[in-house]
Amino acid sequence: MQPFKYHVLACDQHKPDGVPCCAARGSAAVLEALRREIGAAGLNDTVQLTTTSSMGLCERGPNLVVYPDGTWYSGVTPADVPEIVREHFGGGRPVARLAATDEAAVKAEIQSNRAKYLASLKAREAAGVVPDELMDMIRGYQESRIMLTAVELDVFTAIASGATAAEEAKRCRTERRATELLLNALVALGVVQLQGETYRNSPLAARFLVANSPDDARTALRHNLSLWATWSSLTEAVREGHVALRAEMHERDDDWTVPFIAAMHRGAAARAPSVVAAVGAGSLKRMLDVGGGSGAYAIAFAQANPELKAVVLDLPTVLPITEGHIEEAGLSKRVTTLAGDLRTNDLGKSYDLIFLSSICHMLGPEGNRDLLARATRALAPGGRVVIQDFILEPDRTRPRQAVLFALNMLVGTEAGSTYTEEEYASWLTAAGLGAVRRIRLPGPADLMVGVRL
Numbered sequence: 539m540q541p542f543k544y545h546v547l548a549c550d551q552h553k554p555d556g557v558p559c560c561a562a563r564g565s566a567a568v569l570e571a572l573r574r575e576i577g578a579a580g581l582n583d584t585v586q587l588t589t590t591s592s593m594g595l596c597e598r599g600p601n602l603v604v605y606p607d608g609t610w611y612s613g614v615t616p617a618d619v620p621e622i623v624r625e626h627f628g629g630g631r632p633v634a635r636l637a638a639t640d641e642a643a644v645k646a647e648i649q650s651n652r653a654k655y656l657a658s659l660k661a662r663e664a665a666g667v668v669p670d671e672l673m674d675m676i677r678g679y680q681e682s683r684i685m686l687t688a689v690e691l692d693v694f695t696a697i698a699s700g701a702t703a704a705e706e707a708k709r710c711r712t713e714r715r716a717t718e719l720l721l722n723a724l725v726a727l728g729v730v731q732l733q734g735e736t737y738r739n740s741p742l743a744a745r746f747l748v749a750n751s752p753d754d755a756r757t758a759l760r761h762n763l764s765l766w767a768t769w770s771s772l773t774e775a776v777r778e779g780h781v782a783l784r785a786e787m788h789e790r791d792d793d794w795t796v797p798f799i800a801a802m803h804r805g806a807a808a809r810a811p812s813v814v815a816a817v818g819a820g821s822l823k824r825m826l827d828v829g830g831g832s833g834a835y836a837i838a839f840a841q842a843n844p845e846l847k848a849v850v851l852d853l854p855t856v857l858p859i860t861e862g863h864i865e866e867a868g869l870s871k872r873v874t875t876l877a878g879d880l881r882t883n884d885l886g887k888s889y890d891l892i893f894l895s896s897i898c899h900m901l902g903p904e905g906n907r908d909l910l911a912r913a914t915r916a917l918a919p920g921g922r923v924v925i926q927d928f929i930l931e932p933d934r935t936r937p938r939q940a941v942l943f944a945l946n947m948l949v950g951t952e953a954g955s956t957y958t959e960e961e962y963a964s965w966l967t968a969a970g971l972g973a974v975r976r977i978r979l980p981g982p983a984d985l986m987v988g989v990r991l
Contacts, residue, residue: 540606542586544627547603548572550589551596554670559592560599564615566728568600570741571619576627585627592655594648610638684723686766689759693720694729694747700736758804760797768949775949782949799831799859802896806834809926809981816977816985817891817924819843825891826851826916828909829880833860835895837867848873851880881905885916892916895926896983899943902953903961910969910988917990923971925986928956939982962986 548569553559569589576585593601595612602611602622609632611622618636625631638644662669688694696709703718710717721737724730729743739748746755771782813835819842827836830850840846850860854877864873880897892913898906913923928940935941940956947954959976963986966974971988978984 542584544585545605546572546585546587547590547593547605548587549591549593549599549601551591553592553596558596558599560596560601563599565600567616568602568614568619571616572623575619575623579623579628581623581627585623592651594651595644596651604632607632610644611636612638681727682762683766684720684727685729686763688720688724688729689747689756690763691720692749692756693724694739694743695749695756697721697730697737697739698744698748700733700738702735703737706737755804757797758801761801764794764797765946765950769946772945772949780948781952795855796859799856803832803834803863806832806895807838809979809983810835810838812979812981813895813926813985814838814842816979817922817987819846822846822890824889824918825849825893826885826889827893827895828885828913829894829897829900830860831856832863833873833875834863835893836873837864837869839891839893840869840873841867846872849876849886850874851876851878851883851885853877853879880909883912885912887916888918889916890918890921892921892923893926894923898925898927898962899947899956900951900954902955903957903965905953906957906965907968910965910971914969914971914988914990919990921990923966923969923988923990925962925966926983927962927986928982929962929976929984929986930956930958932958932960934958937982959986 548565549560550565550569551559552561555562569587572587576582576587593599593603595601595610598612600612600614602614603609604611604626609626611618611633614622614636618633622633622636625633691710691712693706693710696706701709703721704714706712706721707714707717712720721730722732725732725737729740729747731738731740745751745753747759748754749756768781774782817839819839822839822843823845825836825839825846825848827833827848827850830836830852833850836848836850840848850857850864850873852860852875857875857877860875861870864870864875867873881901885892894909894913897909901909910923917923928937928943930940930944931937934944944956947956963974963976966986966988969988970990972991973987973989975987976984977987
């Protein structure tokens, strides 16, 4: 079977510093160029590009193998890619100057490198060297902290048009030598590029980390600065069994609230279309979005149904942000806000839909039972409660993001956690809801639905 005319295997293996590999020799830039040139040539339906681990020619990478003809290219640079795409993929003529022609020599080199690699693994195992994958987990905080500091100092905006370390330090009001160290680390991470003495953003950083870019995510990403502080208390939280650093939402200032709501809004805006499609908006007249934050879901439901009126319940400190998003969407007449505390407030009555997105994980089991009981009383007959949240598998060790988020709740809330489908179903049933079911969605969270019969 050959669904594509050409299948390109491109090595992108990363190895420890100092060990030859395609990643160290620039495979990322080659891959970027391949994707760009294949698309520009209109060959996406002709060429299938697949990244692989080591091909065994590590000292002369980046390496590509093109099938079905079995052409091996080594030492490929981004400048070579247009020629490969034009001549080989477009014209059927392999680029001879880059292609290996001595099959026996290639095989011998691969076998030699494989033998060296296996010998190295055996020596490390015998010496009790900590495996790289374990060390990467232990030292993961370093890369995270570098990126968070760069976001906090707004480094990427400051080098948007290019800057030397001295210019960057002046713009960010930081010390020059330390600024250069930070910039060099960002280069090593691949999010900044260095040309002579001038630092420039990578395409990824330019898209998401620069002020006024169309996909500027800086405010949302700053929420991770707050999480850095709470996660630093994990050891104490595990020892004591409860949160060590905690402030009530209404006690938190804009430095916490604005990034938090921005982070929630980015996720909600991306997921809202699939949620609305799964739940259905056509028959709804009244909706309550409990703890609705930016109002992204209420806005999406209202946009899908011009007859729907929605209410977003949240804390007074949050609602000015909510109202800004509602006004921007032009829905101020149909989407309104209500100040309150979801943990204690009466939720009203006669709603067709009560939506709880990323709420239940903030509460303990008893808090969720109480919230769902109040939600059920606020429903019209036939109305639904829809929960969107992480849902754990029965053994509580999967999916990975849901498991890690349980610890996020340990360090950040009094009793919050992530829960299983069985737990959600039992709470919905105990609240008096029927036809309980789970709706699986792409991404980290699913829906649990219960109907007031």
